[in-house]
Amino acid sequence: GIWICMFLAGFAVRDDRALEYPIVLMGDSVIANDYVGDELDAMLEAELGEEVFNAGFGGSYLCNQNLENYDTGGDESLSMEELTRSIISGDFTTQKSVIKRVGKLDYYESRLETLSQIDFHKTHTLIMEHCVNDYAMQISPEKVGETLRLILTSLQREYPKLRIVAVSPTYCYIVRDGEKLYCDTTDWGPYILEEYVMEEEKVCAELGVLFVDNYHQDVITKDTMDAYSLDGLHLNEEGRKFMADNILKALK
Numbered sequence: 001g002i003w004i005c006m007f008l009a010g011f012a013v014r015d016d017r018a019l020e021y022p023i024v025l026m027g028d029s030v031i032a033n034d035y036v037g038d039e040l041d042a043m044l045e046a047e048l049g050e051e052v053f054n055a056g057f058g059g060s061y062l063c064n065q066n067l068e069n070y071d072t073g074g075d076e077s078l079s080m081e082e083l084t085r086s087i088i089s090g091d092f093t094t095q096k097s098v099i100k101r102v103g104k105l106d107y108y109e110s111r112l113e114t115l116s117q118i119d120f121h122k123t124h125t126l127i128m129e130h131c132v133n134d135y136a137m138q139i140s141p142e143k144v145g146e147t148l149r150l151i152l153t154s155l156q157r158e159y160p161k162l163r164i165v166a167v168s169p170t171y172c173y174i175v176r177d178g179e180k181l182y183c184d185t186t187d188w189g190p191y192i193l194e195e196y197v198m199e200e201e202k203v204c205a206e207l208g209v210l211f212v213d214n215y216h217q218d219v220i221t222k223d224t225m226d227a228y229s230l231d232g233l234h235l236n237e238e239g240r241k242f243m244a245d246n247i248l249k250a251l252k
Contacts, residue, residue, distance in 0.1 A: 017090060019117040021053040026080060027129035029234060030169060030243075032056025034107065037237030043244035044127075048251070055083075055115045058105050062130035063139050063147045075102040080130055083115070084151045088158045092116040120159050127247060129167035131196040132233065136174060138189035145199035152207050165210040165250060168197045170220040170239065173232040180232060182222060212250045214243055 023044070025031060031040045032054065041054040057078045066076040076082060077094045086092045092112065099109050120126075134144050148166070155164060173180040174188060183193035197215040204211035214220070219242055220228045228239035235243065 017117050017119040019114065019119065020122040021118055022050045022123060023048065023052040023125045023127065024115075024118065024120075024123050025052055025054050025056060025127045025129075026083070027056040027127075027167070028060050028133050029056070029058030030132060031129050031240075032058045032060075032107075033105065033234065035230065035234065035236070035240075038240065040240045040244055043241060044247065047244070047248050053114065053118065055111060055118075056129075057108065057111070059133065060130075061133045061137065061139070062144055062151070063134055065134070065137055065139065078102070078112075080128060080151055081147050084154055086116070087118075087120055088154060120162065123159075123162060125163045125165065125251070126155070127165045127167060129169070129243075131200060132169040132172065132193070135169075135183065135191065135193045135196050136188070138191055141191055141195040141199045144196055145203050148200060148203045149207070152203065152209055156207065163210070165212060165247065166200055166204050167212040167243070167247060168200055168214050169193065170214045170228070170235065170243070171222065171225065172229070173222075173225060175232060184222070210250050212246050214246055217246075 025041050025044070033056075039054065041052040045052045059075065059078075061076070061079045062081065064076045064079045064081045075098065077086075077098055082094070086095060092115075095112055096116070099112050102108070131144060152164060152166075155162060171183060172193070173182045175181070176188075181187040186192060194215060197213065201211050201213060203209075220239060225232060228235060228242060230236050
């Protein structure tokens with residue numbers, strides 16, 4: 001009896017999801033946070049004429065960053081790796097239990113609630129932007145590539161009609177002790193950001209996933225960085241427009 005109940009309960013979790021968004025945007029604070037001016041999702045919405053739900057979480061990683069599997073605050077449950085598992089299973093229990101603890105930003109809770117209600121069988125495009133936090137944590141590019149492959153193949157298997165677009169970070173710098181540490185130097189750690197971008201591109205090519213390379217271009221560079229960003233990492237409205245245009249080009 002108990003197994004049948006659990007089996008049926010599993011179905012209830014999945015069939016519960018009633019929200020429909022044609023386009024879902026996922027990622028870290030580059031796309032997630034509420035900055036001055038038009039947001040990336042609003043820009044995409046205006047051009048595509050379809051609703052875009054921003055399911056980004058500032059501070060999140062592509063990989064579950066708890067590589068040693070020790071007890072933590074639980075914010076690794078907001079990584080793309082763990083959110084993908086939850087999207088496919090319909091079970092967001094872990095995220096919902098930790099969100100109050102890790103809810104550094106006021107939109108976390110309501111955004112997670114909406115994400116947990118979306119029926120991805122009705123979503124036609126998923127746009128995901130990640131890797132800067134994995135770079136900042138210096139998780140190896142190989143590990144990031146493996147995790148991306150796992151995420152993409154899982155989503156392709158579960159949602160064969162879903163068009164997935166992987167979006168790379170732009171050139172950036174991170175400030176430590178008042179000093180700008182540029183992403184193409186090893187001042188931050190042994191890995192440079194470009195290695196992550198190349199890894200993303202390789203995996204996407206292998207799996208037939210659209211890849212938007214915001215890194216290898218001559219718009220946001222070491223010299224122009226401050227004209228396009230708020231702090232070297234988070235994009236201002238001009239920077240977001242640049243990213244939106246690149247995504248739109250890829251979609252068309």
